[in-house]
Amino acid sequence: MPRILPLLLFVLILFAAACSSDPDIEIPEDIAEMENVAIYPGDAEPKYDITFSKEAVFGDTDEIFISSISGIAVDESGNLFLADNSEAIVHAYDPEGNYRFNIGRRGEGPGEFNSTYQPILHNANLYVLDIQQQRASVFNPSDGSFIQNIRMAGGGQNFSGFPLGFYPLSGDRFLVYYNSMENDGDRYHRKFFPRILDSEGEILQSDIVDFKPGEMFMLQSENSIQITSLPYMGESRYSLTQDEEIIWGFTDRVFLQILSTDGEYKRSIYHSRQNPPLDRTAFLENYEDEAIRNSIRGLGIPDVRQAFLSFIIDSEDRIWIALTTEDMQENEWWVLDKEGEKLAAFMRPASVRLLAAKNGKAYFFEENEVGLQEVVSYRIEFEES
Numbered sequence: 001m002p003r004i005l006p007l008l009l010f011v012l013i014l015f016a017a018a019c020s021s022d023p024d025i026e027i028p029e030d031i032a033e034m035e036n037v038a039i040y041p042g043d044a045e046p047k048y049d050i051t052f053s054k055e056a057v058f059g060d061t062d063e064i065f066i067s068s069i070s071g072i073a074v075d076e077s078g079n080l081f082l083a084d085n086s087e088a089i090v091h092a093y094d095p096e097g098n099y100r101f102n103i104g105r106r107g108e109g110p111g112e113f114n115s116t117y118q119p120i121l122h123n124a125n126l127y128v129l130d131i132q133q134q135r136a137s138v139f140n141p142s143d144g145s146f147i148q149n150i151r152m153a154g155g156g157q158n159f160s161g162f163p164l165g166f167y168p169l170s171g172d173r174f175l176v177y178y179n180s181m182e183n184d185g186d187r188y189h190r191k192f193f194p195r196i197l198d199s200e201g202e203i204l205q206s207d208i209v210d211f212k213p214g215e216m217f218m219l220q221s222e223n224s225i226q227i228t229s230l231p232y233m234g235e236s237r238y239s240l241t242q243d244e245e246i247i248w249g250f251t252d253r254v255f256l257q258i259l260s261t262d263g264e265y266k267r268s269i270y271h272s273r274q275n276p277p278l279d280r281t282a283f284l285e286n287y288e289d290e291a292i293r294n295s296i297r298g299l300g301i302p303d304v305r306q307a308f309l310s311f312i313i314d315s316e317d318r319i320w321i322a323l324t325t326e327d328m329q330e331n332e333w334w335v336l337d338k339e340g341e342k343l344a345a346f347m348r349p350a351s352v353r354l355l356a357a358k359n360g361k362a363y364f365f366e367e368n369e370v371g372l373q374e375v376v377s378y379r380i381e382f383e384e385s
Helices: 004-021 280-284 290-299
Strands: 037-040 048-058 069-074 080-084 089-093 099-103 117-122 125-130 135-139 146-151 163-169 173-184 187-197 203-205 214-220 225-228 236-240 245-250 254-260 265-271 308-313 319-323 330-336 342-349 353-358 361-367 373-384
Touching: 048 342, 069 353, 069 361, 069 373, 080 117, 080 373, 117 163, 125 163, 163 187, 187 236, 214 290, 236 308, 245 308, 254 319, 280 290, 308 353, 319 353
Parallel strands: 037 265, 069 117
Antiparallel strands: 048 373, 069 080, 080 089, 089 099, 117 125, 125 135, 135 146, 163 173, 173 187, 187 203, 187 214, 214 225, 236 245, 245 254, 254 265, 308 319, 319 330, 330 342, 353 361, 361 373
């Protein structure tokens, strides 16, 4: 009972501060009831202008062909490690984009992959997630030599068993995200379940975060059946800060929660940006099969898009978040500081993805003029607006 008055007072102060800067701001009821929420108007001007100067390209050479980029890792010197999932291999480049060597190959032995995802550098080691083999392989990044495998099949009987996300932690622990799928007719619900494992793959902690489940749909045509998430269906997104705090949010609004790896709530960030409208006709035109279009129509297409698509945390714990716009071919990006204040904003084609931002550089997934995949690094500059 003694905590009620301070909590209500805190919420009222936050509400008054937000309304004083923008009288039209609306705070959802569930957010207004929470503690320690930084609230910002969605149309706030950024503090800085941001510019990008192209520096290097990481991609095909005369000897290798990149077919499916599934993640990168960058060390303090700018050396880059690129995972190609289709080829089940990792390619190493120097900071100028010159090819150095490859790591691993397709197979099931030590240092071999069935799939390659999410390379991560931690404590002078390179970790590469293999979803299909449910393990992470560890390499020496200086020469690509294999060190060990870490078992990740710790989801438990009620989970699919496939680790979809992976972060090394201090103390030889690993934060691993598994997924669970449940179906309700043609609709499916996917939920992420984080676990902390030790170096032997044994579960140390579970029930850390209660992620909101995302929705998926079974698309059926005459020739195929696939389960997919449509662009307007929401999903939980997550990342990890340098201080090992979990940041997560559901894509229906710009609302991010920060928790410890023990599941303790720390604080939240909310921007009251309105979700852009969804052009239903243009959306359906993306599907050539009439049976699929009719199935989607039957679901009831909403009037608005999701608020955001994804976000990453850079080496200074800034949050780079990709926001939807009315034009499905273009995304708006915001750069937020660790408290949630908007530092910068810029536009990029929807086909361009930010893979990493580190040491003053941003690394984007792009396609060149002939349609080949590559990673392009840009020097970032912030200037007072």
